[in-house]
Amino acid sequence: MKQKNPEKAPEVAEEDSKKILKDPYGRKVTGLRISVTDRCNLSCIYCHNEGADCSTCGPVGREMKPELICGIVREAVKFGINKVKFSGGEPLFRKDFEEILACLPPLKEVSATTNGILLEKRAKALKAAGLDRVNISLDSLVPEKYEAITGAPSGSLEKVIRGIDSAVEAGLTPVKLNMVLLKGVNDNEIDSMMDFIRQYKGKVILQLIELMDIDPRLSKYIIDSKDLERSLAEKASEIKVRNLHHRKKYIIDGAEVEFVRPMDNSEFCAHCSRLRVTADGKFKPCLLVNDNLVDVSDAKSPEEIEKLLELAVSRRKPYYVPVRVPEKKKKI
Numbered sequence: 001m002k003q004k005n006p007e008k009a010p011e012v013a014e015e016d017s018k019k020i021l022k023d024p025y026g027r028k029v030t031g032l033r034i035s036v037t038d039r040c041n042l043s044c045i046y047c048h049n050e051g052a053d054c055s056t057c058g059p060v061g062r063e064m065k066p067e068l069i070c071g072i073v074r075e076a077v078k079f080g081i082n083k084v085k086f087s088g089g090e091p092l093f094r095k096d097f098e099e100i101l102a103c104l105p106p107l108k109e110v111s112a113t114t115n116g117i118l119l120e121k122r123a124k125a126l127k128a129a130g131l132d133r134v135n136i137s138l139d140s141l142v143p144e145k146y147e148a149i150t151g152a153p154s155g156s157l158e159k160v161i162r163g164i165d166s167a168v169e170a171g172l173t174p175v176k177l178n179m180v181l182l183k184g185v186n187d188n189e190i191d192s193m194m195d196f197i198r199q200y201k202g203k204v205i206l207q208l209i210e211l212m213d214i215d216p217r218l219s220k221y222i223i224d225s226k227d228l229e230r231s232l233a234e235k236a237s238e239i240k241v242r243n244l245h246h247r248k249k250y251i252i253d254g255a256e257v258e259f260v261r262p263m264d265n266s267e268f269c270a271h272c273s274r275l276r277v278t279a280d281g282k283f284k285p286c287l288l289v290n291d292n293l294v295d296v297s298d299a300k301s302p303e304e305i306e307k308l309l310e311l312a313v314s315r316r317k318p319y320y321v322p323v324r325v326p327e328k329k330k331k332i
């Protein structure tokens with residue numbers, strides 16, 4: 001296995017870089033979120049598939065070659081982009097994922113989001129190839145519930161838990177456990193999830209995620225996020241706010257709990273700093289919009305990638321915006 005240059009990119013101070021990318025709404029772009037495949041070994045009931053139009057997703061998969069992925073990242077780095085998140089489909093479905101990691105230029109952070117099923121045996125190799133940390137999706141600690149949500153065969157939950165252990169052992173930390181909250185299904189498991197992460201002594205963070213109801217059939221699972229935030233805040237000894245999406249982190253009896261609340265949240269969109277790349281090689285300015293993609297798959301030169309990157313950033317627009325209450329007309 002080729003060992004990636006362990007050198008980490010320095011923070012790019014805005015004054016030092018003439019080329020920081022800003023969209024027309026003044027939002028800086030500092031990260032890329034790259035889908036490396038549309039294929040997946042699970043079929044979660046809620047999957048948004050990173051906003052891809054999956055009428056054309058299939059078992060064969062639409063995938064960029066490692067050279068294209070690394071070529072895109074190399075150009076992005078020139079604009080001060082210093083974080084890359086890999087997603088899917090299921091990124092570990094790609095046998096050449098380590099090859100992708102190994103050809104990346106130095107970055108501040110390289111992470112991946114995975115369902116964890118295939119992680120146990122690959123965690124060390126992923127770390128050696130340059131992956132810094134992982135997010136692992138885990139919606140329930142009850143096997144039957146986990147299987148009902150994800151469509152996974154029995155025995156899968158144990159595999160994911162072994163994947164978490166291997167990731168911690170390999171130093172892919174902090175590991176984040178992604179729990180999509182589903183009313184009446186797993187919303188009674190938040191306390192047990194917190195207990196579960198406490199055993200990892202700060203190396204594992206719990207990320208609670210508000211369900212995005214991409215399909216009306218999902219609406220019945222939407223939880224009351226405001227209520228949940230209130231109760232997290234009441235229990236927390238400390239609350240931090242991240243730059244990305246202005247997400248809140250609650251420290252509760254030693255457990256770190258991050259809350260991802262994208263729905264109707266204009267503050268979340270106002271602090272959105274990642275540009276997406278679809279599995280078939282298109283810049284995607286927003287998760288929820290599909291009519292403004294910029295095809296980079298046939299780019300012939302670094303200069304062309306650079307131009308397409310700038311074009312994609314110029315098309316970025318916050319999806320949720322603050323609602324303006326119209327001023328009352330004065331009576332004359």
Ligand SMILES: Nc1nc2c(ncn2[C@@H]2O[C@H](COP(=O)(O)OP(=O)(O)OP(=O)(O)O)[C@@H](O)[C@H]2O)c(=O)[nH]1
Nearest residue numbers: 085087111113135176178207209260262272274287
């Ligand atoms: N609407 C919206 N949802 C997002 C966005 N980025 C992440 N999410 C949601 O956040 C959840 C967690 O995403 P992850 O892939 O684990 O990554 P992350 O938490 O965003 O990134 P890190 O904190 O860097 O690990 C997923 O359910 C995503 O759909 C975004 O830009 N817009």
Ligand SMILES: C[S@@+](CC[C@H](N)C(=O)[O-])C[C@H]1O[C@@H](n2cnc3c(N)ncnc32)[C@H](O)[C@@H]1O
Nearest residue numbers: 046047048088089090113114115137178211212
């Ligand atoms: C699309 S998956 C891709 C990566 C990988 N297959 C996994 O499941 O971790 C990325 C993240 O999005 C989350 N996700 C998918 N659909 C969602 C939805 N409708 N609402 C909120 N989060 C969702 C998943 O739980 C997962 O944590």
Ligand code: SF4
Nearest residue numbers: 040042044047089115
């Ligand atoms: S594992 Fe990830 S990509 Fe696969 S169906 Fe579940 S959420 Fe979607």
Ligand code: SF4
Nearest residue numbers: 269272286287318319
């Ligand atoms: S603009 Fe909002 S909805 Fe679109 S990707 Fe950014 S945070 Fe997500």
